[in-house]
Structure formats: structure tokens, C-alpha cells
Amino acid sequence: MSKTQFDRQDVLHKATSLFWRVGYNATSMQALFKVTGLKPGSVYLAFGNKEGLFKESLKFYASASIDKLNKKFKQNQSVEKIICDLLFSFVEEAVQSEYCSCYLVKSQLELDDQPQTKHYIAEYLAAIEKIYVEQLATIYPVEEAQIKAMSIMIHIFGLRVYGYHTQNKQSMLSSLQLGLPWLPWPS
Structure with a gap:
């Protein structure tokens, strides 16, 4: 056969x-x-x-996301500027009429009652967070980089979920700026 x-x-x-x-x-x-x-x-x-x-x-999906993130950080810009650009892009995605959040975050929420699958997804999310830690550790002490990376992930999760509830781009941007004041937000 x-x-x-x-x-x-x-x-x-x-x-x-x-x-x-x-x-x-x-x-x-x-x-x-x-x-x-x-x-x-x-x-x-x-x-x-x-x-x-x-x-x-x-x-x-995770491999493509990680590759895209790594390529973004290879650009000749500051780490913090790249993070701002990424967050802006997530807001732009969230205000689209066909918004569908992040596949990993969405699956994590849906399968919260399935520990093995939840753990499998969490490993990919941890790999993404690790990239932020590594990049931020080039300009901050490791402990501070870890805290800042976690804060970024919390804000990304919030954007990914909250994007279903609001189409108000300016409110989301203002919330990011308030929650992550250490980033170099444009005026």
C-alpha cells in the first residue's frame, strides 16, 4: 500500500x-x-x-512566532524601541474587524482544564518570554530584565484578550504607556 x-x-x-x-x-x-x-x-x-x-x-504557530520575534530583535534598533513597535502591532491587530487574538493565548484559555495540553502551550509562551528576558538583559540586570519581560507578557496577554472587548485603539495605547512607563513611547 x-x-x-x-x-x-x-x-x-x-x-x-x-x-x-x-x-x-x-x-x-x-x-x-x-x-x-x-x-x-x-x-x-x-x-x-x-x-x-x-x-x-x-x-x-509557535515556531513561526518565535522566528518572527527573533528577526525583529535583529533589526538595528534599540531593544526597547522594538518592544514598543511590537506592542503597537498587537494593538493594530486587536482593532481589526476580523480579530482572532493569539493562537497560543486563546488555546491556553480554552484548554485551562486540560493540564497536559496547558503545560505544552505554556512551554511555548515561556520560550517567547525568554526571548524578551534575553534581549532586555542586554541593557538591564538579569533580575530586572526578568521582571520587565514578565510585565510585557502580562500586557501582551491583556491586549490579546481585551482586544475582543474594545476597538478603542487610543485607550489600549494609553493603557500600555501607563503600565509600561519605562519604555520609550513616542510623544
């Missing part, structure tokens, strides 16, 4: 999009077969089950 060949990245992109939009619990295997174009046997052979495909989609 021959194995069906498919573009794994394309399948992960499509599955991630579906899980991200509707959530893990509301995503049926039938919807996954339809969106990916794969037959049930191919999905089960390649990913094991729905949870396996979900975990692979989280890894796919």
Missing part, C-alpha cells in the same frame, strides 16, 4: 487556521479533513489523532 504524499506545512497552516478560528473543542475531525483535503487515514497516520494534529499546529 502506498503512502499519500502531501505538503505537511500546508496542512499545518490550514489546520492551525481552523483551530485558531473556532477552537480545539469546536473543531471536528470532519472539518479538519475538509479544510486540509486529507483523507482520515492520512491524518491519523501522519498525526495520530486530533490532539496530535493540534499539538503540531501549536508547534507550527
Whole structure:
């Protein structure tokens, strides 16, 4: 029996999009077969089950997010300016009509009652926070960098969740400036 060949990245992109939009619990295997174009046997052979495909989609999304964050910090700008730019971009995303938050944050909230999956997601979020710590540690003592990174993550989580409740860009920006006064906000 021959194995069906498919573009794994394309399948992960499509599955991630579906899980991200509707959530893990509301995503049926039938919807996954339809969106990916794969037959049930191919999905089960390649990913094991729905949870396996979900975990692979989280890894796919987290890897892309981490790569994007690392590239951003390689720009020839100050660490603090880059952080401001990132936060501004999150606000811009939050005020879009088709806003869908962050896949990791959204999944963490949805699957709060599933400790193993919650832990799996938390590892990716910790990897993102570690990048902030490492970057901030280039200009602050490590302990202060850790506290500032945690504060950034708390603000990002807040933006990602609160973005569903308000479309008021200026209020979100003002709140960031008030909560993170040590960043070099533009006048």
C-alpha cells in the first residue's frame, strides 16, 4: 500500500487556521479533513489523532512566532524601541474587524482544564518570554530584565484578550504607556 504524499506545512497552516478560528473543542475531525483535503487515514497516520494534529499546529504557530520575534530583535534598533513597535502591532491587530487574538493565548484559555495540553502551550509562551528576558538583559540586570519581560507578557496577554472587548485603539495605547512607563513611547 502506498503512502499519500502531501505538503505537511500546508496542512499545518490550514489546520492551525481552523483551530485558531473556532477552537480545539469546536473543531471536528470532519472539518479538519475538509479544510486540509486529507483523507482520515492520512491524518491519523501522519498525526495520530486530533490532539496530535493540534499539538503540531501549536508547534507550527509557535515556531513561526518565535522566528518572527527573533528577526525583529535583529533589526538595528534599540531593544526597547522594538518592544514598543511590537506592542503597537498587537494593538493594530486587536482593532481589526476580523480579530482572532493569539493562537497560543486563546488555546491556553480554552484548554485551562486540560493540564497536559496547558503545560505544552505554556512551554511555548515561556520560550517567547525568554526571548524578551534575553534581549532586555542586554541593557538591564538579569533580575530586572526578568521582571520587565514578565510585565510585557502580562500586557501582551491583556491586549490579546481585551482586544475582543474594545476597538478603542487610543485607550489600549494609553493603557500600555501607563503600565509600561519605562519604555520609550513616542510623544
